[in-house]
Structure formats: C-alpha cells, structure tokens
Amino acid sequence: MDETSRVPTDSDFRQMLRAVSLRVTGPRLAVLSAVHAEPHADTDSIIGAVRGSLGAVSHQAVYDVLRALTAAGLLRRIEPPGSVARYEARVGDNHHHVVCRSCGAIADVDCSVGFAPCLTASDDHGFVIDEAEVVYRGLCPGCSTATS
Amino acid sequence: MDETSRVPTDSDFRQMLRAVSLRVTGPRLAVLSAVHAEPHADTDSIIGAVRGSLGAVSHQAVYDVLRALTAAGLLRRIEPPGSVARYEARVGDNHHHVVCRSCGAIADVDCSVGFAPCLTASDDHGFVIDEAEVVYRGLCPGCSTATS
DNA sequence: CCATCTTCTGGAATCAGTCAAGTTAACGTT
DNA sequence: AACGTTAACTTGACTGATTCCAGAAGATGG
Numbered sequence: 579m580d581e582t583s584r585v586p587t588d589s590d591f592r593q594m595l596r597a598v599s600l601r602v603t604g605p606r607l608a609v610l611s612a613v614h615a616e617p618h619a620d621t622d623s624i625i626g627a628v629r630g631s632l633g634a635v636s637h638q639a640v641y642d643v644l645r646a647l648t649a650a651g652l653l654r655r656i657e658p659p660g661s662v663a664r665y666e667a668r669v670g671d672n673h674h675h676v677v678c679r680s681c682g683a684i685a686d687v688d689c690s691v692g693f694a695p696c697l698t699a700s701d702d703h704g705f706v707i708d709e710a711e712v713v714y715r716g717l718c719p720g721c722s723t724a725t726s
Numbered sequence: 727m728d729e730t731s732r733v734p735t736d737s738d739f740r741q742m743l744r745a746v747s748l749r750v751t752g753p754r755l756a757v758l759s760a761v762h763a764e765p766h767a768d769t770d771s772i773i774g775a776v777r778g779s780l781g782a783v784s785h786q787a788v789y790d791v792l793r794a795l796t797a798a799g800l801l802r803r804i805e806p807p808g809s810v811a812r813y814e815a816r817v818g819d820n821h822h823h824v825v826c827r828s829c830g831a832i833a834d835v836d837c838s839v840g841f842a843p844c845l846t847a848s849d850d851h852g853f854v855i856d857e858a859e860v861v862y863r864g865l866c867p868g869c870s871t872a873t874s
Numbered sequence: 875c876c877a878t879c880t881t882c883t884g885g886a887a888t889c890a891g892t893c894a895a896g897t898t899a900a901c902g903t904t
Numbered sequence: 905a906a907c908g909t910t911a912a913c914t915t916g917a918c919t920g921a922t923t924c925c926a927g928a929a930g931a932t933g934g
Contacts, residue, residue: 601880605881634883641923642882657805702864703867704866707824709863710862711863712858714855714858716854716857717854719851719853722852749910751899751912753912753913754912769891783914784914785891786915787913787914790913791913794912810889
C-alpha cells in the first residue's frame with residue numbers, strides 16, 4: 579500500500595472532482611465515497627449509502643451524479659447480464675469481472691495475460707476495436723461448496 | 727458450404743425441437759426461423775417477424791419461447807451493455823461479439839487464440855469459472871469512416 | 875455580494891420484462 | 905381416429921430500473 583493506493587479521503591474526492599472540472603457538491607462526494615467503499619455497488623445501494631450520510635437525496639440526483647462521474651472517467655459503469663447496472667471506482671487498469679451464476683456476486687479479475695489479451699480479434703469485420711470487456715461466469719466459493 | 731451448414735428448413739427446426747424434447751408449435755418454428763434469418767435480433771424485432779409469418783401472437787408467447795429455446799440450448803441470449811437482450815442461433819462454438827459504440831451494430835468474432843483464451847484468469851478468487859464472454863467495443867466500418 | 879449557469883427536487887412517464895389465471899392445442903395412448 | 909394429460913399460448917395487469925420534465929435551490933466567477 580503506497581501513497582497512491584491508500585483509502586481516499588474526502589479531500590481526495592474534492593481534488594478528483596476539481597481535476598475533471600466538476601463542481602464539488604455533497605451528493606457527488608457521497609457517491610464517490612460510497613462507490614469506493616463498496617465496489618460493484620448497484621444504483622439502489624448507492625442511493626441508500628448516500629442517504630445514510632447526507633439525509634434526503636433524490637434518486638434523480640444520484641442517477642445524474644453517476645452519469646456525470648462516469649462520463650468524466652472517475653467511475654466505470656458495468657452491466658453484468660442478469661443484473662442491474664453497477665459502478666466501480668477502479669478505472670483505466672484493464673481488469674475484468676467474474677460473476678457468480680447462482681448468487682450474482684462479482685469479483686475483480688486482473689487480465690490473465692497481463693495486457694489486453696483479447697484486443698486482437700482474429701477477424702474484426704472492419705471494426706476499429708479500442709476495448710475488450712471480459713465477463714467470466716461460474717460459481718463463487720460459497721455457492722460452489724453449497725452445490726457440491 | 728457443406729451439408730451441415732446450409733440454411734435450415736422448417737423440418738430442420740422441427741427436428742431440433744424434438745431433439746430437445748420440446749413440442750413443435752407455430753410460434754417456436756417462427757422464432758427459430760426469425761433468429762436464424764436475423765442474427766443478434768432483439769426481442770421486439772423477433773416479435774415482429776413472428777407476427778409477420780403467423781399473424782397474431784402474444785408477446786408473452788415469444789418471451790416464453792425465447793426462454794425455453796435458450797434453456798434448451800437452441801438459442802443463446804446476449805445482453806450487450808446499453809442494449810436490450812438479443813438472441814442468436816450460433817451456439818456452442820465459443821465465439822464473441824464486437825459492438826459499435828456509435829450505432830450499436832453487432833458482429834460475430836471468433837476467438838482470437840482459437841480456444842477459450844481467457845478462461846484461465848490470473849486470480850480467480852476461488853470462483854469455479856466455466857465460461858468467458860468477451861465483448862469488444864469500437865466503431866463499425868460505417869461509423870468509423872463517418873467520424874474520421 | 876450578485877448574476878448566471880449548473881445541479882437538485884419531485885413527480886410522472888417509459889420500456890423491457892414478468893406474473894398469474896384461464897384457455898387451447900400437441901402428442902402418446904387407447 | 906378419439907381421448908386425456910400436460911405443456912404451451914392468450915390476456916391483461918403489473919413490477920422495477922431508468923429517464924424526462926419543469927421549477928427551485930445552490931455553487932462559482934466577477
């Protein structure tokens with residue numbers, strides 16, 4: 579754990595917002611804090627976390643904040659099949675996800691080859707590919723032992 | 727084009743249904759035909775195609791048929807981020823998809839390494855992984871030329 | 875401290891997909 | 905070929921996530 583990967587504080591979040599030319603507001607700080615605290619959180623639980631720290635906040639405000647922060651690159655939106663949209667704070671490090679078929683749990687998985695293994699498709703049909711998102715499916719530790 | 731890859735006929739669809747112990751009904755034949763005719767079709771366009779060939783069919787029937795055929799392995803359901811669910815007839819050949827960021831077009835991409843390249847995650851967090859789905863993002867030929 | 879532009883509020887609307895109950899039709903058997 | 909069982913289809917209402925809208929509140933630059 580070096581200086582850059584310590585748990586972010588409130589003033590870190592302020593700097594992150596200023597760095598992307600976004601105004602510093604309570605809901606935005608609360609959303610950043612909530613997503614950093616619980617990776618892969620869905621919108622509903624983020625709304626709950628924000629209301630827990632700020633009091634009454636409209637769901638619309640949270641949706642707007644999530645969209646603004648995602649567009650600014652501070653958050654990443656993931657949409658696992660069979661689940662609602664989720665957000666995470668790890669951005670720009672080319673990692674993927676594994677989703678449990680049984681309980682829907684999500685965990686981060688670093689790229690198996692180390693660097694964009696699947697970015698080079700065998701036949702790209704003329705598409706200009708700039709990203710590859712990998713979703714692994716299987717059973718999480720808890721569900722696999724419960725089934726076997 | 728050998729014997730096994732010719733365009734399937736109505737009686738082929740009947741055999742496919744019987745092979746998986748499903749009753750042969752009009753809606754099911756029409757759905758199979760529609761998905762084979764237009765790969766990556768969404769539910770709405772499938773409903774339209776089915777009604778075009780059979781007349782009045784409830785949307786619920788189409789949803790039921792799609793679920794039954796997917797569970798039986800005759801169809802595969804894909805859920806590209808930012809799009810509704812789509813269905814395709816290519817099953818069991820480990821291929822992936824490329825999605826256009828601009829227009830949402832989808833094309834098939836064979837596995838770049840040839841055989842389940844990403845199935846071996848570097849750290850699987852104890853998950854028992856049985857499948858990897860890869861979604862490439864980029865611009866389709868039409869959109870990339872329009873942008874440049 | 876004020877003007878202005880952005881953000882937040884609250885409510886309504888949309889859209890894909892699901893639930894439930896009753897009717898219809900496929901298919902193995904007689 | 906008729907019968908009964910059971911799966912499949914119809915109808916219509918409903919859920920839940922997300923978005924749209926118009927007005928009120930708040931942040932920032934001058």
